[in-house]
Amino acid sequence: MAHAEAYKDPGSPEExxxxxxxxxxxxxxxxxxxxxxxVPLVWSLLPAAEAxxxxxxxxxxxxxAALKKATDKSPVRVTFNLHETNGYFGATDTxxxxxxxxxxxxxxxxxxxxxxxxxxxxxxxxxMGFVIFSPICPHLGCRYAWNQAQDKFLCPCHGSVxxxxxxxxxxxxxRGLDPLPxxxxxxxxxxxxIEYQTNTPQLVIQQIG
Amino acid sequence: MLNWLDQRTGALTQMKExxxxxxxxxxxxxxxxxxxxVFAMILQIATxxxxxxxxxxxxxxxxxxxxxxxEKVPAGHFVLSLHYWGASAMIAFMTMHLLQVLLxxxxxxxxxxxxxxxxxxxxVTLVLGLTGYLLPWDLDALLASKVAIDIAGNAPVAxxxxxxxxxxxxxxxxxxxxxxxxxxxxxxxxLLVLLVGAHLSIFRWNGPAGPPIDEAPKLKPxxxxxxxxxxxxxxSFVLFVIVxxxxxxxxxxxxxxxxxxxxxxxxxxxxxxxALYALLDTVGKLPxxxxxxxxxxxxxxGPTLLVVLLVVLxxxxxxxxxxxxxxxxxxxxxxxxxLGAIGFSWIGQSNVVEGQLRAGIIGPNAxxxxxxxxxxxxxxTTTGGATSDGGxxxxxxxxSVYTANCSGCHGATGVGAPGAFPPLxxxxxxxxxxxxxxxxVSGGLNGSITVKGAKFNGTMPAWKGTLSNAQIASVITYIRxxxxxxxxxxxxxxxxxxxx
Numbered sequence: 001m002a003h004a005e006a007y008k009d010p011g012s013p014e015e016x017x018x019x020x021x022x023x024x025x026x027x028x029x030x031x032x033x034x035x036x037x038x039v040p041l042v043w044s045l046l047p048a049a050e051a052x053x054x055x056x057x058x059x060x061x062x063x064x065a066a067l068k069k070a071t072d073k074s075p076v077r078v079t080f081n082l083h084e085t086n087g088y089f090g091a092t093d094t095x096x097x098x099x100x101x102x103x104x105x106x107x108x109x110x111x112x113x114x115x116x117x118x119x120x121x122x123x124x125x126x127x128m129g130f131v132i133f134s135p136i137c138p139h140l141g142c143r144y145a146w147n148q149a150q151d152k153f154l155c156p157c158h159g160s161v162x163x164x165x166x167x168x169x170x171x172x173x174x175r176g177l178d179p180l181p182x183x184x185x186x187x188x189x190x191x192x193x194i195e196y197q198t199n200t201p202q203l204v205i206q207q208i209g
Numbered sequence: 210m211l212n213w214l215d216q217r218t219g220a221l222t223q224m225k226e227x228x229x230x231x232x233x234x235x236x237x238x239x240x241x242x243x244x245x246x247v248f249a250m251i252l253q254i255a256t257x258x259x260x261x262x263x264x265x266x267x268x269x270x271x272x273x274x275x276x277x278x279x280e281k282v283p284a285g286h287f288v289l290s291l292h293y294w295g296a297s298a299m300i301a302f303m304t305m306h307l308l309q310v311l312l313x314x315x316x317x318x319x320x321x322x323x324x325x326x327x328x329x330x331x332x333v334t335l336v337l338g339l340t341g342y343l344l345p346w347d348l349d350a351l352l353a354s355k356v357a358i359d360i361a362g363n364a365p366v367a368x369x370x371x372x373x374x375x376x377x378x379x380x381x382x383x384x385x386x387x388x389x390x391x392x393x394x395x396x397x398x399x400l401l402v403l404l405v406g407a408h409l410s411i412f413r414w415n416g417p418a419g420p421p422i423d424e425a426p427k428l429k430p431x432x433x434x435x436x437x438x439x440x441x442x443x444x445s446f447v448l449f450v451i452v453x454x455x456x457x458x459x460x461x462x463x464x465x466x467x468x469x470x471x472x473x474x475x476x477x478x479x480x481x482x483x484a485l486y487a488l489l490d491t492v493g494k495l496p497x498x499x500x501x502x503x504x505x506x507x508x509x510x511g512p513t514l515l516v517v518l519l520v521v522l523x524x525x526x527x528x529x530x531x532x533x534x535x536x537x538x539x540x541x542x543x544x545x546x547x548l549g550a551i552g553f554s555w556i557g558q559s560n561v562v563e564g565q566l567r568a569g570i571i572g573p574n575a576x577x578x579x580x581x582x583x584x585x586x587x588x589x590t591t592t593g594g595a596t597s598d599g600g601x602x603x604x605x606x607x608x609s610v611y612t613a614n615c616s617g618c619h620g621a622t623g624v625g626a627p628g629a630f631p632p633l634x635x636x637x638x639x640x641x642x643x644x645x646x647x648x649x650v651s652g653g654l655n656g657s658i659t660v661k662g663a664k665f666n667g668t669m670p671a672w673k674g675t676l677s678n679a680q681i682a683s684v685i686t687y688i689r690x691x692x693x694x695x696x697x698x699x700x701x702x703x704x705x706x707x708x709x
Contacts, residue, residue, distance in 0.1 A: 004229045004230070004231065005231050005430045006231045006232070006429075006430040006431055006432045007229055007432060019432070019435055019436065022435040022436060022438075022439035023434075023435040023439075025439055025442065025443075026435055026438050026439055026442045029442045029443070029445075029446050030442060032446075033248075033445070033446060033449050036449070036453065037252065037255055037256075037291075039284075040284040040287050040288050040291070041255060041256070041259045041284075041288060043283050043284040044259055044262070044263075044282050044283060044284045044285050044287075044288050045259065045262060046283055048281060048282070087274075087277060088263075088265070088270065088273040088274045088276070088277030088281075089273070090674075090675045091670060091675065093617075185628075185629075186626075186627055186628040186629065187627070188626075
């Protein structure tokens with residue numbers, strides 16, 4: 001080492017003690033600085049826990065009329081505006097859709113018994129003669145679609161197949177389609193948007209929007 | 210474990226090699242400014258990365274995302290303030306480092322290139338300061354950057370091309386923000402890190418210069434580790450505590466959103482550009498016959514000459530002696546430039562204060578809150594098309610705010626929705642005490658209310674933050690004077706007073 005003249009002589013015991021103190025001080029102060037910076041930086045990354053739930057999203061009269069055309073043979077894709085908080089954009093209306101199928105409670109009890117026993121949601125499955133399905137495939141979150149020719153809901157991502165009542169028939173999904181609340185609120189039809197955790201056999205609420 | 214790592218990477222051996230360095234004449238706090246500047250750079254990179262998690266560069270989102278960061282993100286304002294004051298600290302400590310090297314004569318043979326890399330680092334850091342200034346896209350950001358870009362545009366020969374390059378077009382707009390973002394976040398930091406690497410590598414090749422005497426190499430050497438590094442750490446810690454205190458007690462302000470039509474706002478440059486700002490102001494008072502040449506000198510030629518002088522200094526000042534007494538010219542010019550910089554900064558600061566007095570932002574004739582004249586006209590840009598009449602909130606501006614934000618629940622004609630959202634037409638609260646209305650619109654309303662015998666239990670969001678004070682004032686003025694309602698207009702000042 002060309003530049004290490006000073007290191008040849010270890011110096012007096014006092015000098016050595018002094019150097020040990022300095023080395024420790026460098027490490028200690030460095031640690032203090034690092035921690036002091038790390039706390040606000042990591043803190044700033046904590047996800048915002050903004051409860052954006054406003055209950056239901058009302059459908060327009062046209063959207064409600066479209067919903068009521070659903071039968072137990074042919075579902076209807078119902079679009080509506082979901083009012084949600086979107087970061088620095090603030091309150092934002094996002095177009096969403098759900099699937100509506102005409103069904104009686106007796107039909108649903110027969111086709112989807114788990115929704116009345118082990119996986120019972122906190123709200124009625126059938127309302128106003130319809131069951132509303134979240135458009136999110138319970139496998140891994142893709143959006144499935146109704147295939148009229150096959151009479152099935154098909155997910156394009158990994159091939160999960162559901163019948164018109166949302167019963168899981170084939171493919172990798174662990175449960176059937178998720179029903180969402182539908183209610184008549186003071187003359188207006190309202191859908192409540194709920195996102196359930198995917199790829200679980202149970203209904204685990206992730207977000208109510 | 211460490212042994213295993215060292216055998217395969219040489220990490221410990223190289224680290225030891227790097228830290229085992231003689232310091233001629235022993236360690237000194239005078240040598241610690243460079244290290245403290247490197248520390249400030251690390252602080253800037255760390256905080257800058259975290260700001261990138263929230264910042265979105267465009268005219269529609271730059272100011273909004275900065276405001277969101279300040280108001281909604283936990284510790285967001287603090288991290289932004291650390292970055293803001295860290296930039297100042299980096300420039301201040303870098304200037305100290307430059308002055309120390311200059312006075313010590315450490316730029317002399319064989320360290321010419323190390324010095325030149327240092328000058329480049331100084332320029333890159335100033336460019337970082339300048340490009341970062343635009344990003345929040347508030348009134349000050351726009352005006353300060355506009356001036357800087359226009360100055361570049363007046364440069365001889367390349368000026369217009371440089372201006373168009375910086376703006377990415379003929380005007381400052383959303384592409385300019387993207388361009389400055391790219392410069393500030395990618396190109397300049399990359400250059401900075403590479404140049405610091407070169408600076409340190411050359412430093413290790415030549416070794417430290419030692420004190421400003423001619424026999425420095427013969428002095429008894431001290432140790433870099435841990436003696437000099439201890440002092441480096443202490444000074445870095447001092448820098449850190451100062452930045453921490455400034456961030457905590459003087460957090461970075463965000464003015465109203467950038468608005469080219471605002472003529473009342475008094476722009477102020479970053480403190481490290483105050484001297485140039487004052488110089489420009491001073492030459493502006495010269496007779497017009499020489500004014501243009503003088504202003505070109507103040508803005509372009511002067512600073513360029515200064516940089517050129519710094520670059521060629523080691524080749525002009527070739528006398529090998531580093532004694533202060535043998536280098537009167539270097540000392541005299543340095544003192545002159547520093548006195549000039551401090552003096553002009555002082556003048557610049559007074560000019561800003563004078564300008565604010567004239568505009569009524571501060572002092573006995575101050576209108577309302579400092580930002581008020583600004584936010585009225587910024588409402589004009591954010592509501593899209595509605596024009597400001599320069600003070601009073603207009604029902605016309607309010608109508609577009611209402612359509613965009615309120616009509617969804619309260620209806621286009623103010624009839625509301627039964628059970629959820631009360632009607633505004635004929636509602637006694639709406640035409641009653643203006644302060645009550647301001648409170649509801651600004652702060653929102655939860656729970657069940659009764660209006661004219663009917664119950665409503667929808668949720669009224671708080672619009673403060675989403676809408677500016679001017680927008681809130683104009684929309685209240687609108688709902689108080691439409692659909693058969695007839696009540697007094699509400700001014701922005703009333704909203705601002707409630708917001709306190």
